[in-house]
Amino acid sequence: MSALSDQLIMYATLTYLVAMISHAVEYALGNARAVSAKAATPARELVGAGVGGAGGTVEEPVTPAESRHSRSAARAALAGRIATWLTTLAVALHLGAVVSRGIAAERMPWGNMYEFVLTVTFIGAAAWLAVLWKQPSLRRLGLFLTLVMVLLLAFAQFKFYVQVSPLMPALQSYWFVVHVSTIIFASGIFLLGVVPAVAYLMRAGWEQGRRSFPYTLARRLPAAAGLERMTFALHAFAFPIFTFAVIAGAIWAEAAWGRAWGWDPKETWAFISWVVYAGYLHARATPSIKRNVATWIAILGFLTMLMNLFGVNFFFTGLHSYAGVS
Amino acid sequence: MTTVDERPAAPAGAPRRRVNPVLALLRNSWRQLTSMRTALILLFLLAVAAIPGSVLPQRGVNPENVNRYFIDHPDLAPKLDRIGAFAVFGSIWFSAIYLLLFTSLVGCILPRIRDHLRALRSRPPAAPKRLDRLPQHAVLAAPATADAQAIAAVLRRRRWRVQVRGNEVSAEKGYLKETGNLLFHISLVAVLLGVALGSWYGWHGNRLLVAGAENAFCNTRQQYSEASLGPRVDSADLPPFCLTLDDFHAKFLPSGQPASFRATVTVDEPDGSKRTADFSVNSPLRLGSANVYLLGHGYAPILKYTDRYGRSQTSTVPFLTTGDANLTGEGVAAFPDANVDPKTGKRAPDQQVAFDGLYLPTAPDAAPFVASAFPEERNPAVVLVAYRGNLGLDAGIPGSVYKLDQRQVDNGKLKQLGDKKLGVGEKWTLDDGSTLEFLGTKPYVTLAVRYAPGQSLLLAACVVLLAGLMGSLFGRRRRVWFRVTPPDSGSPTNGSSLVEAGGLPRTEHPGFADEFAQLVAAVRDDERGAGRAREGVE
Ligand code: HEM
Numbered sequence: 128m129s130a131l132s133d134q135l136i137m138y139a140t141l142t143y144l145v146a147m148i149s150h151a152v153e154y155a156l157g158n159a160r161a162v163s164a165k166a167a168t169p170a171r172e173l174v175g176a177g178v179g180g181a182g183g184t185v186e187e188p189v190t191p192a193e194s195r196h197s198r199s200a201a202r203a204a205l206a207g208r209i210a211t212w213l214t215t216l217a218v219a220l221h222l223g224a225v226v227s228r229g230i231a232a233e234r235m236p237w238g239n240m241y242e243f244v245l246t247v248t249f250i251g252a253a254a255w256l257a258v259l260w261k262q263p264s265l266r267r268l269g270l271f272l273t274l275v276m277v278l279l280l281a282f283a284q285f286k287f288y289v290q291v292s293p294l295m296p297a298l299q300s301y302w303f304v305v306h307v308s309t310i311i312f313a314s315g316i317f318l319l320g321v322v323p324a325v326a327y328l329m330r331a332g333w334e335q336g337r338r339s340f341p342y343t344l345a346r347r348l349p350a351a352a353g354l355e356r357m358t359f360a361l362h363a364f365a366f367p368i369f370t371f372a373v374i375a376g377a378i379w380a381e382a383a384w385g386r387a388w389g390w391d392p393k394e395t396w397a398f399i400s401w402v403v404y405a406g407y408l409h410a411r412a413t414p415s416i417k418r419n420v421a422t423w424i425a426i427l428g429f430l431t432m433l434m435n436l437f438g439v440n441f442f443f444t445g446l447h448s449y450a451g452v453s
Numbered sequence: 454m455t456t457v458d459e460r461p462a463a464p465a466g467a468p469r470r471r472v473n474p475v476l477a478l479l480r481n482s483w484r485q486l487t488s489m490r491t492a493l494i495l496l497f498l499l500a501v502a503a504i505p506g507s508v509l510p511q512r513g514v515n516p517e518n519v520n521r522y523f524i525d526h527p528d529l530a531p532k533l534d535r536i537g538a539f540a541v542f543g544s545i546w547f548s549a550i551y552l553l554l555f556t557s558l559v560g561c562i563l564p565r566i567r568d569h570l571r572a573l574r575s576r577p578p579a580a581p582k583r584l585d586r587l588p589q590h591a592v593l594a595a596p597a598t599a600d601a602q603a604i605a606a607v608l609r610r611r612r613w614r615v616q617v618r619g620n621e622v623s624a625e626k627g628y629l630k631e632t633g634n635l636l637f638h639i640s641l642v643a644v645l646l647g648v649a650l651g652s653w654y655g656w657h658g659n660r661l662l663v664a665g666a667e668n669a670f671c672n673t674r675q676q677y678s679e680a681s682l683g684p685r686v687d688s689a690d691l692p693p694f695c696l697t698l699d700d701f702h703a704k705f706l707p708s709g710q711p712a713s714f715r716a717t718v719t720v721d722e723p724d725g726s727k728r729t730a731d732f733s734v735n736s737p738l739r740l741g742s743a744n745v746y747l748l749g750h751g752y753a754p755i756l757k758y759t760d761r762y763g764r765s766q767t768s769t770v771p772f773l774t775t776g777d778a779n780l781t782g783e784g785v786a787a788f789p790d791a792n793v794d795p796k797t798g799k800r801a802p803d804q805q806v807a808f809d810g811l812y813l814p815t816a817p818d819a820a821p822f823v824a825s826a827f828p829e830e831r832n833p834a835v836v837l838v839a840y841r842g843n844l845g846l847d848a849g850i851p852g853s854v855y856k857l858d859q860r861q862v863d864n865g866k867l868k869q870l871g872d873k874k875l876g877v878g879e880k881w882t883l884d885d886g887s888t889l890e891f892l893g894t895k896p897y898v899t900l901a902v903r904y905a906p907g908q909s910l911l912l913a914a915c916v917v918l919l920a921g922l923m924g925s926l927f928g929r930r931r932r933v934w935f936r937v938t939p940p941d942s943g944s945p946t947n948g949s950s951l952v953e954a955g956g957l958p959r960t961e962h963p964g965f966a967d968e969f970a971q972l973v974a975a976v977r978d979d980e981r982g983a984g985r986a987r988e989g990v991e
Contacts, residue, residue, distance in 0.1 A: 403496075
């Protein structure tokens with residue numbers, strides 16, 4: 128079972144990689160020229176139909192469509208659809224890897240860093256498919272998402288991999304299951320939230336007429352306002368879950384270590400993340416603060432989450448040190 | 454009717470007169486402090502100020518690491534210490550930030566609570582003149598019988614707060630958003646209070662408890678190796694219970710990873726009753742007056758020393774685990790009263806004896822015997838160095854029970870006699886004919902005993918906090934208006950009424966257009982149904 132999980136995750140990573148390439152092809156073909164979107168009507172998703180206010184892609188003025196252009200547009204759309212199907216396949220493999228890992232260990236698959244990253248990325252990718260289902264116009268964000276998936280999964284396999292083993296006594300608690308599953312879930316959504324956040328910053332720059340490097344990537348992205356709303360929606364969804372997870376962690380810590388909150392490095396960084404995300408929600412609710420400032424705060428929040436996930440386990444020693452990472 | 458969502462910019466209504474500049478300054482600072490921007494800055498400061506708390510060792514978390522930091526950085530450490538860098542979360546600057554933040558919070562929510570209470574009691578405002586200027590607008594033809602009351606009923610059924618004024622209906626929904634937001638912020642204050650209660654009236658102590666009735670411990674300040682009482686707690690306030698460790702079980706996997714722990718204790722309650730109880734990691738012993746947590750465990754070798762006069766003493770010494778997973782222990786067995794000449798009864802201060810070394814629950818098959826090979830006792834052995842001389846205990850220099858006074862060794866007053874590995878039951882004869890016998894071990898546990906009032910307040914606050922947060926994030930305040938224009942007032946739809954509807958989302962609400970459309974459809978269907986019913990009767 129454990130070997131099966133290892134194989135599945137390798138295939139899942141490769142599939143994400145191919146999906147990423149396919150997304151990149153879509154991008155490249157799309158960038159060949161301002162695609163005459165109208166000529167490419169079969170690719171309904173491209174124009175986006177403005178679902179949920181996400182708005183269609185703001186296209187550059189369309190020159191009289193040449194058939195070459197519409198062919199390349201159709202190819203771009205095909206590449207995008209293939210990328211989506213590949214991502215779906217990868218998520219299925221990913222799920223298989225998580226489940227078989229859990230079966231092999233005879234417990235929930237989140238006992239160590241490796242399993243933690245495996246599950247967080249799964250949540251992020253699965254939530255991405257859910258978002259895509261509701262708002263197909265966002266498909267181009269898949270490029271960033273699959274990139275993040277490939278990087279995190281490869282990193283986890285090379286750096287964190289450990290053999291299946293049972294849980295330490297301190298981790299044998301219902302609250303542990305509650306705490307870790309919600310932390311994983313919230314982290315997955317925050318992870319997904321970074322994708323529209325970065326895309327928004329790039330797209331907003333593009334819409335303001337910036338034409339230098341990172342902004343040019345945003346040429347084919349959905350409208351900035353929609354990306355920003357999606358960023359907020361994901362963070363607003365994840366924040367209460369994260370809050371709950373931290374509270375559950377405190378309840379568990381009270382039972383395991385005799386104190387609900389002890390400013391152990393991991394707790395300290397969870398506090399920092401929580402405060403930064405609260406700052407994001409405040410900033411976004413304050414009209415005098417620009418939306419891109421607020422979005423940067425959200426990205427900062429995710430960096431503090433990453434610091435907690437990777438940095439703290441490597442740099443500091445605390446009660447939270449997971450088994451299997453040295 | 455004024456809206457109540459925006460905070461009034463200034464205390465309204467005061468007639469213009471000369472304001473005391475000091476008062477003006479105060480009022481301005483207060484307004485600054487309670488602004489959202491200040492709250493944001495303080496939140497950031499709080500996050501930044503917490504970082505050193507994770508980078509530098511903290512006394513409250515790990516005092517040994519702080520000591521090590523002092524040794525490693527002799528110049529820097531005292532300077533850092535002066536600014537409270539080793540106790541960040543109790544430092545003046547950290548406290549200043551969160552106290553300012555909470556002052557800002559209270560200053561921010563008090564007026565909002567007042568406004569919201571007012572809003573809860575007030576009625577939805579009258580319709581604006583031009584409903585077609587609102588973000589949502591619809592016009593529908595309705596039967597001549599259409600009336601405002603029927604529309605109001607439809608809205609009420611959908612849990613809108615409704616006010617009918619003549620042929621106009623005003624409705625509002627989503628007060629929960631602000632209610633939730635206020636509850637959330639209030640519960641933050643409650644969390645702070647709960648924490649404060651815990652630190653003022655709480656206490657905790659740590660100690661090591663060796664199995665056996667002779668090693669029982671009673672809850673007094675002196676019995677703890679480390680204790681801290683809140684500022685409002687006196688030593689005499691500690692509840693008088695006693696604990697005896699009867700048994701301790703640890704199970705390990707073949708890999709050496711611990712699988713489960715269980716400690717069995719006898720508790721003497723303050724009321725004199727006695728009971729036995731089990732507890733373990735994750736399920737502490739909850740006494741009425743305090744909780745007892747299992748933090749760690751190890752072994753205490755039982756060593757019997759028979760001196761040159763043939764008199765023996767037995768000592769059970771907890772050997773502290775060195776942090777390795779296989780429970781290698783480190784300790785000292787000291788016999789300061791050894792070698793008292795039975796004839797004179799006089800203690801020879803240079804004839805004291807001590808043994809310093811390791812305990813290995815599973816000694817490896819071959820040398821070096823420096824680390825245990827498994828955490829369970831499969832092949833228990835002590836590896837000891839013998840010392841004779843002056844232990845330095847009489848000099849009044851406080852020394853750790855678990856460490857030999859190295860100064861005595863350095864100045865030659867304590868001499869090393871050699872070293873040996875002893876299995877259970879083995880005996881070691883020293884050069885003066887005295888012997889040391891290793892009889893076996895007893896388990897010990899390390900405990901934290903803790904009383905933390907305010908926990909239930911904290912828990913309740915957390916529940917409210919979450920509920921409020923959800924209401925705040927997902928609640929949506931919105932208003933709709935319906936205006937019925939009866940047929941005779943010159944409407945072009947001969948014979949039927951005209952119903953005009955307008956909708957205004959008060960907060961960002963992407964789904965509002967859909968909701969509005971549904972609402973309008975529901976009103977139309979209701980009117981049609983009602984109209985038909987009435988026609989059927991008449
Ligand atoms: C202890 C510090 C604070 C924390 C952790 C905190 C946290 C939060 C969070 C998480 C939200 C998001 C809920 C939402 O968007 O509806 C929020 C909203 C809000 N907070 Fe705070 N807050 C704090 C202090 C303050 C202060 C000092 C003020 C006043 C200046 C304030 C005013 C508000 C307002 C007006 C909202 C509603 C924003 C909206 O319209 O959605 N908060 N707060």
